[in-house]
Amino acid sequence: MMNVPFLLQPAAKDYLWGGSRLNDDFGKTIPVSPLAETWECSTHPDGLSVVAGGEYAGMTLREVLSLHPEYLGTHPLLLTGGKPELPILVKLIDARKDLSIQVHPDDTYALEHENSLGKTEMWYVLHAAKNAELIYGFRQNVTKDQVLEGIRTGLLSRQLNHVPVEKDDVFFIEPGTVHAIGAGVLVAEVQESSNVTYRLYDYDRIDKSGNRRPLHIEKALETANLNASREPRQPMRVLRYRGGFALELLSRCKYFQVERMLLNTEIHRQLPSYRTQENSFHVLLCTDGCGTVSGESFTLNFFKGDCIFVPAGSIALNLHGKGQLLDISC
DSSP, rough: OOOOOOOEEEEEEETTBBHHHHHTTTTOOOOSSSBBBBEEOOOOOOOOOOOOOOOGGBBBHHHHHHGGGGGGGGGGGEEETTTTTEEEEEEEEESSSOOOOEEEOHHHHHHHSSSSSSEEEEEEEEEEEETOOEEEEEESSOOHHHHHHHHHHHHGGGGGEEEEEETTTTTOOOOOOOOOEEEEEEEEEEEESOOOEEEETTTOOOTTTSOBBOOOOOHHHHHOOOOOOOOOOOOOOOOOEEEEEEEEEEEEOOOEEEEEEEEEEEEESSSOOOOOOBBBOOOEEEEEEEEEEETTTTTEEEETTEEEEOOOOOOOOOEEEEEEEEEEEE
């Protein structure tokens, strides 16, 4: 069957700051502890998603898209170096402890120094503990010497904005923004397909091998925005109600678009018919509830934590169920 959606099985990461909620609350049943991240939709070589069933079961998403580049669509962003590539990476992240204070480069710097895309990203907060926060940019203009002094003394976080976090918050992180997810926060992350992170400070933590994780101070200071950043504010958000579901735009940039879909009945439409032009794949990440996607001679059940890849030009689909999904495309 051509152009039908399929479930993905994620790659798992056991970074030392992770917890157990992706297994406990999202039913991942992955034998990894701590389970810090699941790379739900990824063709990045550092963590490849695998097709969970159907015609392509056991193949990596990268292999499937190599066989069927038309599944990506015709969006110009999909051509990287003259060949079709999935430009995004979708993750679930469980921060039981604070993440390192870090920064990501833009495309120009990353291509020159890492032979990689840069990393623009957004976070949609799925859970936040009481008094949880994240770090986002500097409180005031700083110099490289002041940042180095903050690292040396362990007081770097005092130079940075600490932003309260609540469930359903949305944050857009541009390259160059010094940032960190705080303890007790669980997010869905959509980003460029990149794994380039420069750590400025990691609280002198020791990894499972007894070593401090490496810092990348020189490159971080070359790419970081050292000017004061306004504390991010939640944008005005509007739900658009349709028959049996509602849509809310969470984030749109040159690399991706993310919408939240609240599903509460059956929908018959070619996913998603509310767009005027269909030129991209879609990724559906179920963050709550359950349901089915079905079409002619085709039915796929999904549950909280599942990730579905919908090829461009998909067959006409029905959605049925009650829950919440993120709809991600170019």
